[in-house]
């Protein structure tokens with residue numbers, strides 16, 4: 001029942017981009033990690049993404065058995081994410097053209113990521129006669145229910161598009177039970193159509209290591225108290241919550257000032273607070289510019305070094321469908337203080353591998369961060385459990401579960417085909 005070759009649609013962002021800036025984040029990591037493993041388990045993968053530079057080759061190999069196809073659809077540069085719906089037809093035409101160059105049955109499954117790709121997946125499902133599996137990653141209705149100040153609501157066109165994809169997909173993949181409930185309750189998905197599959201973490205890259213060595217690599221003193229934020233700089237991710245809480249910690253414990261280091265790692269994404277200069281100005285206004293350091297996005301070992309160097313990683317997001325950063329930090333043996341939203345209560349085990357905070361009040365965040373900073377016993381207890389908690393999530397397990405969902409999608413597809421034949 002395993003597909004021989006899956007077409008994976010990732011229209012709005014390429015798995016070859018560096019995550020942590022712009023539109024590249026957890027979804028890119030998810031697609032690249034699962035594609036590699038699908039290929040290792042016998043399913044070839046071709047990832048279709050929109051070409052964002054004329055320098056890109058039409059085809060690139062991401063890993064053995066995994067191709068990235070850069071489809072020309074609209075201008076290479078300068079196309080805002082909000083303008084992407086205008087390029088769905090061009091992207092679909094490009095994907096259909098690639099398939100038409102092969103023997104019929106070249107792809108035996110489509111897996112679309114994010115609603116824009118879902119729209120194209122819907123068409124490919126019809127044309128190629130293969131099952132469609134869709135992963136939303138985030139949902140417009142859910143996002144609009146938890147907007148940060150300064151955030152622009154998701155447009156109606158997205159919500160309508162998502163509803164259509166939920167209607168048309170054979171299987172929907174949710175990261176957590178919470179997301180599955182959102183799909184069922186807010187989007188009328190059939191419970192049998194939803195597979196809950198937790199994402200994973202690269203347990204070879206994100207491993208515990210020497211804090212002292214990691215700090216030396218970042219030019220951070222060995223005896224510093226290090227709080228860090230890792231991710232795209234945008235209002236929804238709320239790095240401002242960490243800055244305000246750090247200022248409050250210093251107000252409560254002025255003696256910390258000589259040792260406190262706040263690292264903000266990531267690049268701009270979206271519009272508004274996303275400009276790192278706005279955050280820098282906020283640090284100045286809060287009187288903590290001397291303790292805050294902004295670092296550009298980084299990959300692999302360089303990123304693991306940040307997690308290892310930190311006493312605590314803060315994930316203060318207003319919404320998060322899962323929160324891979326939280327898992328990666330814990331895999332490096334670093335406890336996480338996270339907002340109790342979206343998938344974060346799954347990614348972080350409260351009072352075992354980190355702390356969950358209700359809401360985004362500065363005092364509550366200063367309390368949680370202060371508890372770990374001032375109570376080494378508690379910090380060590382959570383740190384000791386962190387890697388074990390993260391090890392429950394692996395990309396191999398995610399991929400095996402995806403293959404089960406693909407098999408289920410085939411059954412659902414055949415059942416729908418039979419119903420359509422009867423009613424035709």
Ligand code: UDP
Pocket residue numbers: 018019020021024025026027029230231232265266296297298299300303322323324325326328
């Ligand atoms: N990331 C990275 N380099 C950075 C910052 C982030 O590679 O400098 C990656 C990080 O490792 C994680 C992803 O970006 O895998 C962010 O995923 P998450 O689920 O936390 O948030 P999203 O960006 O999907 O909203």
